[in-house]
Amino acid sequence: MGDKLFDTDWRTIRVQRREAIVEVALSRAEARNALNGELMEELTDAAALLRLRTDVRAVILTGADSYFSAGADLSASQARTALPLIESRRAVMAGPDMCRAWREIEAVTIAAIEGYCIGGGAALALSCDFRVMGEGAYLRLPEVPLGMNMSWRSIPGIVALVGPSRAKQFVMFGEAVDAARCLDWGFADEAVAAGEAFTAARRWAEKVAVLPPIPVRMTKEAVNAVAGATAQASIYMDRDQFLLATSTQDYREGVAAFREKRPGRFTGG
Structure with missing residues (x-):
């Protein structure tokens, strides 16, 4: 009987195993x-296959040598404006x-980040248990x-x-937070x-892999339950806020300003 996690011909990720440690690399160069x-979809499917595996102690998530992810494509957001609301x-x-x-993978997850980690890429990395960053890496x-809100239900995490004030700085200003400041x-x-970063992440994974797996998983579950106890209640509307924000003139102006490399002129409309 095959192992779907390793036998699948993944198109945009690479998956490999080193004993009890699984390495997943974004691969859309x-x-x-x-x-x-x-x-x-492939990252979601891989996570679902990893979720309850008892033979995996740690999972390393990484990008390329000089970047983690450029984030979500703006074109996808704009294409959704033509869909009926229920489809959007x-x-x-x-x-x-x-x-x-x-977040639901029971094994410990570690993101290894080099270079830029932007938008949805940052949300993904922040969904892992730990993050190791190389010098010059940053989250933004x-x-x-x-002209959008930060959605993907990431604000509670x-x-x-980092606490409320730093969360507001990080989300509002859109400024890069480098590895030293992230630490x-x-x-x-x-x-x-x-x-x-990847070598260091492997050290973290190896440290986890020699621990008793049951209390490690219990600890992860307990800490996540406490940290996210009110998360769903506080953020369940963020996709509708996103759809509202991306229907505004300010959103259209923000995207135009970004593409034209000029400051935006926002009116609240």
Whole structure:
């Protein structure tokens, strides 16, 4: 009987195993690992296959040597404007479903980040248990300056990691938060020399792999339950807020300003 996780001919990710550690790499180099529908679907499917495996102790999620992910494609957001609302509401769940699938993996998950990790890529990395960042790596959320809210049900997790004030800074301003500041704030668990994030993540995974697996999984489940106790109640409307935000003139202006490399002129309309 085959093993679907390793036997599947994945198109946008690479999956390999080293004893009790599984490594999943985003592999859409032609688009700088931008999260299109296919990549999000494969990441979700891989997470679902990993979720309850008892033979896996740790999972490393990584990107390329010089970038993690450029985030979600703006073109996908704009294409949804032509869909009926009920179809748009379904379509915008791909990102949140992917992040939830990664949060629900019972094994410990570690994101190894080099270079830029933007938007939905940052939301994905923040869905893991730990993050290791190479020097020069950064997290950035460009959504608000583009006229969108930050959705993907990620704000409760951001607040749990860094607190309300820093969460507001991170989400509102759309500014890059480098590895050193991520370590200081609580987004990163280790900052290492450039090019060493994956090696360091493997050390974390090996440290986990020798621990008794049952109490490790119990601890992860308990901590996540406490940290996210009110998450669903506080963020269940964020996809509708996203659809509202992307229907505004400010959103159209934000995207135009980004493409034309100029400051946006926002009116609240």
